[in-house]
């Protein structure tokens with residue numbers, strides 16, 4: 553694991569957006585299409601703002617969320633809604649969104665169709681992950697009903713996930729597909745998450761799911 557510390561959150565957002573643009577640009581020089589997988593939640597908005605204004609060949613970029621809460625896009629809880637507002641605007645509006653949500657009452661009802669649509673876009677070229685204070689990443693929550701299945705090396709690309717602290721049902725890219733990313737960044741802010749990350753390094757992925765992806769990751773932190 554590499555650890556990069558920034559003086560403040562603005563610097564982190566600008567610097568990481570620049571790094572991601574560089575990596576996406578490099579991948580676009582070698583590949584017809586590039587897969588960019590990103591987190592939802594409260595952390596990535598400023599990074600998306602900075603990145604959406606960068607000139608890139610976005611028409612050849614496929615953007616997917618690492619995980620989605622099973623709520624319609626109009627919900628303030630929707631990660632897809634966040635993505636549309638903060639990343640898929642400006643120059644980045646030309647990118648293609650690979651959906652992780654469909655109009656079905658439960659994620660199980662759309663699992664097969666979403667998985668089939670996503671599979672041709674693997675491996676992920678550039679991956680950005682968030683982390684909760686409980687050490688979850690994507691929707692791999694400690695204590696979640698299908699966590700062990702999602703951590704297994706033969707896990708399918710997507711799994712539904714339910715956990716007490718998750719709120720609504722979720723759908724998530726599973727650990728082997730996250731680990732298969734060609735470049736991995738974890739972004740965390742604040743002292744509490746830094747302490748949680750340090751703790752995760754001493755635990756197993758079942759106890760601390762973020763531990764499943766740290767080996768090859770660069771962690772970006774600001775106070």
Ligand SMILES: O=C1O[C@H](COP(=O)(O)O)[C@@H](O)[C@H](O)[C@H]1O
Pocket residue numbers: 590591592593594595596618619620621631681682683684685688689690691
């Ligand atoms: O629920 C989620 O939480 C994590 C962390 O979110 P944050 O608000 O603490 O930044 C996020 O990475 C994930 O995509 C999201 O669905």
